[in-house]
Amino acid sequence: MKREERLLDRLKLYSQGDFYPFHMPGHKRNCFMGQEYTDPFQIDITEIGGFDNLHQPDGILKESMSWAASVYGADKTYYLVNGSSCGLLTAICGSTSFGGKILMARNCHKSAYNAVFLNHLEVRYVYPQVVEELGIQGGILPEDVEEILQEDSEIQAVLIVSPTYEGIVSDIKRIAEIVHRQNIPLIVDEAHGAHFTFGKNFPVSALDLGADIVIQSIHKTLPCFTQTAVLHTKKGYVKEEEIERYLRIYQSSSPSYIFMAGIENCIYYMNGEGREKMDELSDRISQVRKKLGDLKNLAIAGEELEGNYGVNDIDLSKLVIVTKNTKITGADLDRILREKYHLEMEMCGADYVVAIITIGDSEEGFERLIKALYEIDGEVGLQEGKKNADTSLEWSMKVTSKPEVEMTIFEGIAGEKESIPVENSVGRISGEFVYIYPPGIPILAPGEMLLPSLVHTILEYEEMGLPVQGLRDISGKNIQVIKTGK
Structure with a gap:
């Protein structure tokens, strides 16, 4: 292998270029709160005396996770070094019996389906609403959850995704009340909502709305390393021993102290200076959306969705740029932004792209995105001749088809x-x-x-x-x- 072909060298070269990340991780390649990690080898240790063991914590890690639980308002918080995927595997297997049954939102992440496979579960699906005019998914209706639970008493747990990749938040409070009437736990995949707790103008975390197990990816929207996450629990409907048993199965037996220290440091920062940064971020998001208000052909999904399509709230830090009424597809827009403007989006669907905005973003990044979108907007026409004009085949509708x-x-x-x-x-x-x-x-x-x-x-x-x-x-x-x- 030639040196210039090595992953490390490719990463260094990429970081020196002008590609801007409107994608995770939330630190956006800035070390504004992580100068101590400039030499990670200095803190890369194993389970030695005085540094506890994540699989049986009784010292510094136990104290750290207890402190994190107090910050988030959980009864228990567990650090995850295998990402939210590890948390979802744990939550599902720890809340159902082998061969049991779960009610699961169809728009769950693939790791949830892997847990269904591993535990031989039977699945009942609840489907999110569809915002047809934008080509995106809406929220989960509490009434749909209630109807399925009333007709099927064998369901052992319920799993909902909130927020979605597009920032859609369902009515977790009502769903939790419905689920608890059946004496079973509500699991919420809040991977994209780890920042909710720290911002006044952001949606309320599912943990504060009655959910029993909440999984959050620290790295997605907060300034932490890729692969870091947390799992929170509340007492009452959670089998704590089962959760901890499956964590020992799905977590690495050699958990990274760099990751664990990163999680703690990130929460510490967010609980202090980070709260002010989140307030500032809210203002910056409003300014960006206002500046994009005069787009003629492209559209920005936003607060108009609240109260409709099962949408209880919107996380406006997810900038959903819709191409539905233009000649281009979401994949086209994603490619144009990458190739012509060196702006990398988080994801693209058939008729939209998603940009993630965090406290790690810069004004220069925002201005580049705004300028690029207005240039593209002036070049794309309306829908005549659009390749995927058949709205019955929208991506969002396919993932919600039964x-x-x-x-x-x-x-x-x-x-x-x-x-x-x-x-x-x-x-x-x-x-x-x-x-x-x-x-x-x-x-x-x-x-x-x-x-x-x-x-x-x-x-x-x-x-x-x-x-x-x-x-x-x-x-x-x-x-x-x-x-x-x-």
């Missing part, structure tokens, strides 16, 4: 499979996931029927250049399906 479930996810993955062309797969049962990553929400899960509309969507998304993943065939031409026995 699949025909033929077998459990475990049965779909474990079953004998064969590989066939995607275009010939209508009517077959999928043996693998298909999702856009990010955000990692399945269009199709193992054990589900490949309907004509889903096959069309997969082929269309690949043609549009969206990041379709999950298929064993990385070319995207073939899909694993369950053998029919013929």
Whole structure:
């Protein structure tokens, strides 16, 4: 391997360029609160005397996590060095029995589906609303959760994503009340809401609204290292011993002290100076949105969604830039921003891109984005001739379409499979996931029927250049399906 081909050298070269990150991690490659990490090797240790053990904490780590719980208002907080994925695996397996049943929002992250597979669970899905005029997902209706729980007494836990990648917050308070009437826990994937606790003008954290287990990615919206997260619990409906047992399974047996110190340092900073920074950020977000208010063709999703489509609140730090009424797709906008303007977005859907704004952002970054969007806005026309004008095939609608479930996810993955062309797969049962990553929400899960509309969507998304993943065939031409026995 040539030196210039090494990952480290590529990363150094990239950091010296002018590409601006409107994506996670939330520190945006700034070390304004982490000067002590300029030489990480100096603090990279293992479990030695005086530094505790994350898998059986009784010293400095136990005290640190207890302090973090007091900051967030949790009964217990656990540091996660394997990201929110580890927290979701733990929460689901620790709240259900092997072979049990869970009620899960269909727009959950792929790690939640992995937990379903590992614990051989049967799944009931609750679907988010769809904001058709913007081509994005809305929130989960409490009434839908209640209806399913009333008709199925075997459900052992409920899992909701709030906020979504697009900043949509569901009515967690009402959902928690409904779930608790069944004497089961509410798990909230709040990976994108770790900053809520520290900002007055941001949505209220699910932890303060009745959720029993809340998982947050510290690195997504706060200034911390990629792969750092926390899991919070409240007493009452949580099996604490089970949670801790599964944490010992899914956490690394050699947890990084750099990561653990990073989590503690980040929370310490956010609980002090960071609160002022969050107030300043709120003002900056308002200014950015106001400056983008005169776009003619592109649109910015915002507060107009509150109270509709199951949306209880909006996290305005997620800038959702909609291309629905233009000639370009979300993938086109994502590519133009990257290639022409050197602005890297967090994700793109069929008709939008998402930019994450955090306290790590700079005025220079905001001005570059505003300038770029106005230039693009002046160059793109209205919808005539748009490649993906068929609104029935919007990405957001596909992830909320109700699949025909033929077998459990475990049965779909474990079953004998064969590989066939995607275009010939209508009517077959999928043996693998298909999702856009990010955000990692399945269009199709193992054990589900490949309907004509889903096959069309997969082929269309690949043609549009969206990041379709999950298929064993990385070319995207073939899909694993369950053998029919013929």
